[in-house]
Amino acid sequence: MKKAKLPTPSEHNEQGLVRQWRDLMARSQPGMRWLFAVPNGGDRHPIVAAKLKAEGVVSGVADMLWIHRSRGYSGIAIEMKKFDGRLTPEQKEFLAYVASQGFFAVAAYGGDIAIELIRWYCQMRPDMPEGKYSVFMDGSTLCPNTETSNDGEAEAGEPATETAA
Numbered sequence: 001m002k003k004a005k006l007p008t009p010s011e012h013n014e015q016g017l018v019r020q021w022r023d024l025m026a027r028s029q030p031g032m033r034w035l036f037a038v039p040n041g042g043d044r045h046p047i048v049a050a051k052l053k054a055e056g057v058v059s060g061v062a063d064m065l066w067i068h069r070s071r072g073y074s075g076i077a078i079e080m081k082k083f084d085g086r087l088t089p090e091q092k093e094f095l096a097y098v099a100s101q102g103f104f105a106v107a108a109y110g111g112d113i114a115i116e117l118i119r120w121y122c123q124m125r126p127d128m129p130e131g132k133y134s135v136f137m138d139g140s141t142l143c144p145n146t147e148t149s150n151d152g153e154a155e156a157g158e159p160a161t162e163t164a165a
Contacts, residue, residue: 008082009110012042015063015080017111018118029122035066035076060090062098062105064114068122074102076121081109083132095136105136 015037026033040061044052062077069075077098079091087095087107099105104121108114109132116129 008084011063011080011082011085014082014111014114018064018078018080018114021111021115022118031068032066032122034068035064035118037064038062060088060092060094062091062094066118066121070122071104073104073121076104076106076118078114078117079107080111080114081107083109085109087134092136099136107134107136109133 019037022032022035038061039052040057040059041063063080064078065075067075075098077095079087079095081087091107095105095107106117108117113129113131113133116125116131117133119125120128
């Protein structure tokens with residue numbers, strides 16, 4: 001008998017999980033309330049999309065930002081992806097740019113891993129988490145728990161043997 005394949009949670013649902021966790025954490029960590037979503041993506045009526053573009057919405061900006069100093073960074077930028085999602089060239093460019101400006105810039109493949117990366121960032125855990133994510137540093141990608149394919153896109157795999165300083 002074939003096993004039923006479970007649907008992959010949507011990026012919206014994964015980001016909602018992070019927001020719920022943030023709301024709980026903000027009770028004991030007041031600065032956490034400033035971790036916010038950037039309403040760039042999603043399905044929109046063409047008129048609404050045109051208004052947002054006229055107001056300055058920029059393609060590729062990360063889904064979540066927190067301007068909070070920690071671990072030597074100026075803030076954290078998180079691009080949320082479904083586990084099987086892919087980064088667009090604009091998203092890669094934005095993450096590389098904010099990394100060059102002192103941010104911890106990461107693509108997180110799922111809400112659980114995004115939460116664990118935020119926990120690491122704000123020193124609630126000592127080590128980087130296991131899972132699928134890509135960290136951008138000074139215009140390049142460091143993938144501590146992923147392998148990199150030929151196109152530079154992170155894929156699930158064994159932990160990298162090389163670390164960056």
